[in-house]
Amino acid sequence: MFDAALRPWIDRCLDPVGRGLARIGVSPNAVSWFGFGLGIAAAMAAALGAPVTAALLILANRLCDGLDGAVARASGSTDLGAYLDITLDFIFYSAVPFGLALADPGHALAAAFLIFSFVGTGSSFLAYAIIAQKRGISTEARGKKGFFYLGGLTEGGETIIFLVIVVLFPQVFVPLAWVFGLLCWITTGTRVWSAIMQFSDG
Helix, strand or coil: CCHHHHHHHHHHHHHHHHHHHHHCCCCHHHHHHHHHHHHHHHHHHHHCCCHHHHHHHHHHHHHHHHHHHHHHHHHCCCHHHHHHHHHHHHHHHHHHHHHHHHHCHHHHHHHHHHHHHHHHHHHHHHHHHHHHHHHCCCCCECECCCCCCCCCCCCHHHHHHHHHHHHHCHHHHHHHHHHHHHHHHHHHHHHHHHHHHHHCCC
């Protein structure tokens, strides 16, 4: 919801670091994979009951997610980079609630609903991007991307705030997971409606 407003500020902060990493030969994909490793480590920390470690690793993952784009802007973006960026993000998003379910089986039903909701937001996002690419529709409202980035009520910023809160305070995971999952379905619904309005001409 507020990713578009934050993106210019984030890019200004990270672009100098990205240029520095590019100069020493670090590739965007290497940053993406490193960040993904941190994200999976966050899920493992959540599963092992280490909330502060999990939260710090989530934030480190998000830093890498911004840095891979900054490096790509400095050294040149690729289709593989765009693919890895979104694919690894969605796996990471689902890994954290899975880790919380492993930590406490009482969280399993709420975690399953949340992951189910992430499938809705992810599939509606990616399917829209495919058709938008086919039709030559583009936007840079959330920075220069390798695919069309359709916004919604629950975007990256909201998801990260939610994940940090629930790993730090797992006792509130169940109610917040149900609420956030419902917000994800609202996002999915608005994206489907946008697709109907945009693509209904056949």
